[in-house]
Amino acid sequence: MTRILVIGGGIAGAAAALALHKAGYEPTVYEAHPDTGADIGAFLTLASNGMRALAQFDAAEPVARAGFPITGMNVVDESGTELAAMPLGEPDHPLTRYRCLRRAELATALRAEVRQRGIPVRHAARLRTVTETATDITAHFADGSSASGELLIGADGLHSAVRRWLDPSDAGPGYAGQRVFYGYSTAAPPPSAAPERITMVRGSAAAFGYLVSPAGETFWFARVPGAPVSAEETAEVTPGQWRERLLPLLRPDRTETAGIVAGTGEELMVTNALHLSPGLRWHTGRAVLIGDAAHAASPATGQGASMALEDAVVLAKALRDAPTRAAALARYELHRRPRTERNMAVSAQLTANRAPGPTAPRDSEQPAPRDSERPASRVDEELLHLLTWETPLPDA
Ligand SMILES: Cc1cc2nc3c(=O)[nH]c(=O)nc-3n(C[C@H](O)[C@H](O)[C@H](O)COP(=O)(O)OP(=O)(O)OC[C@H]3O[C@@H](n4cnc5c(N)ncnc54)[C@H](O)[C@@H]3O)c2cc1C
Structure with a gap:
């Protein structure tokens, strides 16, 4: 059994713990907040791709219960004229249709699953730094305690301490x-x-x-x-x-x-819309980033949580299917970097298009729904293959 330290008990961390546990690993979650964590109270939409990812580690049902469904979308312009109306995602599927819920409700539903499956969670464990050797990796916490394992997953969000350790040149979110x-x-x-x-x-x-x-x-x-x-x-x-x-x-x-x-x-x-730059280092031999820690995008596409859930599935499958840990981390990055960085780019583009100025196209001049309105949630063949738990993860 591989001991895995999951740093951060938010959406990515809880999801990774659930997926790794299902794959037969022994994750422990280390969360900075003493209790259930601070939340700005925002809501989010989980798209069909995120719901499908949740289903792979048997957590779609509790999340679906915590939220309410969204099956369609209308787009209107500043005059109130309807520009488009369309179904969203997989509207007919009771588990994988879009859901809307508060971020705290999603975190609570995932944490309840973590508890129920007996996965240990340590609260008030704020990571300060990491040391890695040829045989193990150790997380050092602000209270002076430490924990060692064979792999460390940085799921500690936008301002990730794991990312800072992994890539000292990282300037942080902008x-x-x-x-x-x-x-x-x-x-x-x-x-x-x-x-x-x-x-x-x-x-x-x-x-x-x-x-x-x-x-x-x-x-x-x-x-x-x-x-x-x-x-x-x-x-x-x-x-x-x-x-x-x-x-x-x-x-x-x-x-x-x-x-x-x-x-x-x-x-x-x-709140401010923040995002990371693409191209950051994602892993060493024994540490790897997931979720916002790796690829935080501005919120325009509404895909951050869904991308974190996809990461959890693909990382667990990579560790399960690859012959070595090094191959698993490389395979995870190979499958996740292009998709998540595309989401960062689309989100940045949509955000920039709202900037005032003569060269910026006004949204109302674009008659068709844009990418955020026709979200990257479409589960095509390739994504389906990557996400489906029973399907081995391809090595290229
Ligand atoms: C305004 C806004 C609107 C959004 N709307 C949507 C939406 O509609 N749909 C969508 O899919 N996404 C949306 N997102 C994005 C989504 O919220 C994030 O992508 C998602 O929360 C990322 O999950 P995460 O677990 O990677 O990070 P977080 O949710 O930030 O979790 C990180 C966890 O790590 C813990 N942590 C931090 N530092 C440490 C440390 N040093 N040691 C230990 N633990 C630590 C934190 O306490 C936290 O629990 C939105 C984001 C914003 C800001």
């Missing part, structure tokens, strides 16, 4: 050029809202998305180009003040967006 507003409105749902449908609005000053939960709450986000939110703003600006800053950007449009934001109370948050 600002992608947009502020992302999130909110939940308990006011009456917008008149056009239909069950299980997400509406994407190509507004004049913001890319806006909204959908109504079965409980009648309107979940919404707005991506707005401009300067990053500063540390002072994060500390001092109240949800009500953020609402008043966002509303003037939405009111000129003839859409439902301003009404949704005006009906939102304290449940309104703002």
Whole structure:
């Protein structure tokens, strides 16, 4: 049995622990937060590819129960004119159709599975650094403790300490050029809202998305180009003040967006869209990065969590099927780098296209749905082959 240290108990870490456990390994999860972890309260959509990845390690059902389905999408422009309407992902499949849920709900569902399967989790274990020898790898934690194993998985997110150790030249995440507003409105749902449908609005000053939960709450986000939110703003600006800053950007449009934001109370948050540069080092002989630690993209494609879930499956299959650990890590990178870096590039492109300026195409000038609206969630033959648990992972 190979002892595997999983650093980070978020989406990628919990998923990797579940997939590795299913493949017969002995993972232990080390999570920095003392309890269940901090969460900015955002929601996310899990696309069909992410749901399919979850199904490979028998976790799609609890996640599906925690969220609600999205089976279709409408795209409208700033005048409220519908540009497109389409089904999303695998709408007819009860487990692999898109799901919407709060990030904390996803993390809770995955952690419950980890607990239920007897996988050890150590909380308040914040990794500081790593030492690697020919025979083992050791994680050193902020409280002075350490743990050794044969493999270490860096699933410690955007600001990964494992990545910093692996690649000291890594400059860390950069600002992608947009502020992302999130909110939940308990006011009456917008008149056009239909069950299980997400509406994407190509507004004049913001890319806006909204959908109504079965409980009648309107979940919404707005991506707005401009300067990053500063540390002072994060500390001092109240949800009500953020609402008043966002509303003037939405009111000129003839859409439902301003009404949704005006009906939102304290449940309104703002964060910066951050992303990594492609080409970072992903592994050594005994350490490997997954999830946001390896390939964080700005949120425009809505694929970060789904990509982390795919990573977990492919890494577990690679370790299970390759003749050596070195071959497994190389095979994992070979299969994951092109797809995840494509997602980073598409997301960066979509984010840049929202930047103001004469050369930037306005979204409303593009009649067809864009990639984020026709998401990279399509499970084609190649992806199906990579993800299906029973299918051996090809070596090239
Ligand atoms: C505004 C926003 C909207 C998004 N919307 C979507 C969406 O709609 N769909 C989608 O698929 N994705 C979305 N994403 C992306 C998604 O949230 C991330 O891709 C996903 O959370 C990555 O999972 P992860 O486990 O790699 O990282 P995280 O979820 O960040 O988990 C990392 C974990 O590691 C722990 N950790 C950190 N440092 C250490 C350390 N030194 N030692 C030990 N533990 C540590 C953290 O406490 C955390 O629990 C969005 C992201 C943002 C910011």
